Amino acid sequence: MTDPPHDPTLADYRASVRDWLAATDIPSVPLDLDHRFEVLKAWQGTLYDAGWVGISWSRESGGQGLTPLHQLVFSEELARARAPMPIGLIGLDVVGPSIDTYASSEQRARLLPPLLSGDEMWCQGFSEPNAGSDLASLRTTAKIDGDRFVVNGQKVWTSWAHKARWCALLARTDSDAPKHRGISYIAVDMATPGVSVRPLVQMTGDSEFCEVFFDDVEVPRGNLIGDLNAGWTIAQDTLSHERGSYTLRRMVEYDVAVEEAFAEIRRHRSAGGTVAPRTLEQLGRAYVSVRGLEAQTRKTMARKVRGEVPSPYDSVDKLSLNEVEQRVYSSISDLLGPFRLTPHDPSAGLDSARWVKDHYYSRAVSIYGGTSQVQRNIIADRLLELPRG
Ligand SMILES: Cc1cc2nc3c(=O)[nH]c(=O)nc-3n(C[C@H](O)[C@H](O)[C@H](O)COP(=O)(O)OP(=O)(O)OC[C@H]3O[C@@H](n4cnc5c(N)ncnc54)[C@H](O)[C@@H]3O)c2cc1C
Incomplete structure (x- = not known):
């Protein structure tokens, strides 16, 4: 991607990212989840110390005070250098920006610096066994008792809950209000007594997401983000980050993946294949x-x-992302052919174990962050203004 013509400073910024990456030891990413977590956590610390995390966040919140275009340039250069993203993406890309917008200045000062540095990971406690697409039907409750909430209920699909220090929890705080209006957004310390986490195994073999149970969990009222019963608006903001900004970063990764596939084809053909x-x-x-x-x-x-932002166009981005990701990784899986079955065989040229994992993981993209069907509903309803039903 070339720089937009109206901002010449981006070219200098891109050059400084390239110089830094060229002079830095880029970690290789282990396939095993626990090792991967440790390596990418350390990598987040390295990026943070060098000033490459929170690029478009305000300086007041611990960021660099630059623009989303600078963030995009950085993500692009990172992907082109085959360098991994930091581990704390739920905090950095999804939950953190909402905390930055809606939390009090004391909360931001406490929560955001360790989120950026990777010292404290976040998970997103939204989905429940009976509340996924219809998120507003969630049943986890947070009852006010003096200066605390008492939380009871269950979440599911909670990515990285077993590694997280904090959970951005959606809980019902007014059972009598219409369902969208009785929900609050609360930061829950995962080390609090009564929180238990059970990892689930995915088809990739990893246990990246979990069930989370809340059993009389006492949370200070000071952990409420934004106003009481106003959590739905903040949840929409969080989901819009998952549907919009996330797309920007992934796009570059697909580009690199397709480039690598073409390079492999050239190599294979020049060897007579x-x-x-x-x-x-x-x-x-x-x-x-x-x-x-x-x-x-x-x-x-x-x-x-x-x-x-947020905007219904975020749903167009997410829907396109779903389709492109699945197309890219299923074509690479086709290219691997029988090598799909021989992970780590260097004669396969491509890193088959990694590509197979990416292919499996791509099946999830049309589910997380709101399914493709739900995105189509939003587009039909809010952009095309088609009649419902
Ligand atoms: C890899 C992965 C990571 C995730 N991480 C997190 C996380 O960290 N935190 C979190 O809170 N959640 C997370 N999720 C959960 C995700 O947001 C939900 O799976 C998603 O919202 C769908 O909800 P559901 O699974 O309950 O399916 P359901 O809502 O039960 O949907 C089942 C099927 O019905 C379709 N459907 C439902 N309603 C409609 C409708 N109105 N019109 C047309 N079709 C419809 C859906 O498209 C789907 O095909 C994750 C999911 C995955 C796969």
Whole structure:
């Protein structure tokens, strides 16, 4: 992606990112989840110390006070250098920006610096066994008792809950109010007695998400983010980050993945190998879809710079992301052919174990952050103004 012409400082910024990355030991990412967590946590600390975390966050909140375009340039250079993202993305990209917007200055001062440095991880306690797409039906309660809430209920699909210090919890604080109005957004310390976490195994073999149980968990009232019963608005803000900004970063990763696949094809062919025409066609289509997402990303950046977020256009981004990610990784999986079954065989050229994992993980993208069906509903209803039903 080339820099937008109206901001010449971005070229200097890009050069400084490249210089830093060239002079830095970039960690390789272990496949095993626990090792991966430790390596990427340390990497977040390295990035933070060098001033590359919270790039578009205000200086008051511990960030660098630059623009979302600087953030995008950094993410792009990181992906091009095959360097991993920091581990705390739920905090950095999803929950943190909402805390930055809605929390009090005391809360921001306490919560945000360790979130940025990676010293304290966050998880997002929204979904429940009977409240996913219909999130406002959630049943976890937080009852006021003097100067504390007493939380009871269960969350599910809570990514990184077993590694998190804090949970951004959505809980019902007024059972008599209409369902969207009786919800509050509360920061819960995961070390509090009564919180228990049970990891779930995914098809990738990792246990990245968990069930979380709250059993008479006492939380200070001072941990309420924003106003009592106003959590739905903050939840929408959080989801918009998951649907909008996240897309920008992922787009560059798909671009790099397709480039690597084409490099492998060139290598394979120059060694006398052949590639099935169907696989080439699939990869060609994947390449075109990434270019489409890139064009869309530019529009999203412009919206972000104008402050037009959250917006129903975030759903267009998320829907496109779902389709592009699955197209990219399933074509690479096709390219691997029988090497899919021989992880870690260096003769396969591509890092088959990693690609297979990415392919499996891509099945989840059309579910998390709101399913594809739900995004289509939002687009039909709020952008196209089609009649319901
Ligand atoms: C990898 C992964 C990580 C996740 N991480 C987190 C996390 O950290 N924190 C968190 O809170 N949640 C997380 N989630 C949960 C995710 O947000 C939910 O799975 C998602 O909102 C869907 O909810 P559900 O699974 O209950 O499915 P349901 O809502 O029960 O939906 C089941 C099916 O019905 C369809 N459907 C539902 N309603 C409609 C409708 N109105 N119109 C058309 N179709 C509909 C859905 O599209 C889906 O296909 C994660 C999920 C995954 C897969």
